[in-house]
Every structure is written in C-alpha cells, then in structure tokens.
Amino acid sequence: MFGDEAHIIYVNSQIKDGTELGKLMHDFSCTDAKDMHYKILADRVRYFKEDAKGVEVMCRAMEDMRKEAAAEQNILTLLETLHNLMKNLGWTAEQALAAMGVSESDKGILIKRLS
Numbered sequence: 001m002f003g004d005e006a007h008i009i010y011v012n013s014q015i016k017d018g019t020e021l022g023k024l025m026h027d028f029s030c031t032d033a034k035d036m037h038y039k040i041l042a043d044r045v046r047y048f049k050e051d052a053k054g055v056e057v058m059c060r061a062m063e064d065m066r067k068e069a070a071a072e073q074n075i076l077t078l079l080e081t082l083h084n085l086m087k088n089l090g091w092t093a094e095q096a097l098a099a100m101g102v103s104e105s106d107k108g109i110l111i112k113r114l115s
Contacts, residue, residue: 078102078110 016026023037033049036042047054078100085096093114097107 075106075109075113078106079113082110082114 011021011025013025013028016022016029024041027036027038027041030036030045033042033046036045048058049055081100082093082096085091085099086093089096091099093111097110102110
C-alpha cells in the first residue's frame, strides 16, 4: 500500500492465453489497435497513435517526460559533484554548493536529496 490506496500488482506478461488477463497482456504488446481484443483499449491506442489531437497529446507527454528525465539527470550529476567535493576536499555541503555556483532554489533540492 502506498497511502493513496494504490498498489502494485505483478503480472507475467508473457502469458497470452485465452483468459481475460492473457488477452489483456496480448493487447499490451500490440503495436496496431486492429489486433487488440479489448475495444476500449484499442480505441485509446488508436486515438493516441492515429488521431491528430491524440498524437499531439502524446507528443507533449513524451516531451514532458524527456524534460523530467533531463532534469533528474542534472540533479544526479550535481549530487555526484557535491558528494565528491565534500569527500575529497573535506568541504561542508554549503561550501561545496557555493563553489559549484548552485542556485538557491536548487540548493534545497540537493540538500534534501543528499541524505
């Protein structure tokens, strides 16, 4: 449980038999909506792959994910540099952050992630 009433269910996606779950696993591996068993899922796939508005929504979502991944990579690089300065030069986090020229808004993020 995650506190928001969500949970993770692990499923063997290789099983694509005639059961309801097997059909769903089949649909999740399809690249073409016409090959899917479940109409509601096929309709959504068709929308995001074939409809101009759906494609635009998907492109925007993918761009947002790319930006988030790039921002996370930047934070990880800064954390690595921060850690190395503290370890190798014996600096405090504040000294290392100042030497790195980290903005005030990013300092809080890095300090929180440092521990």
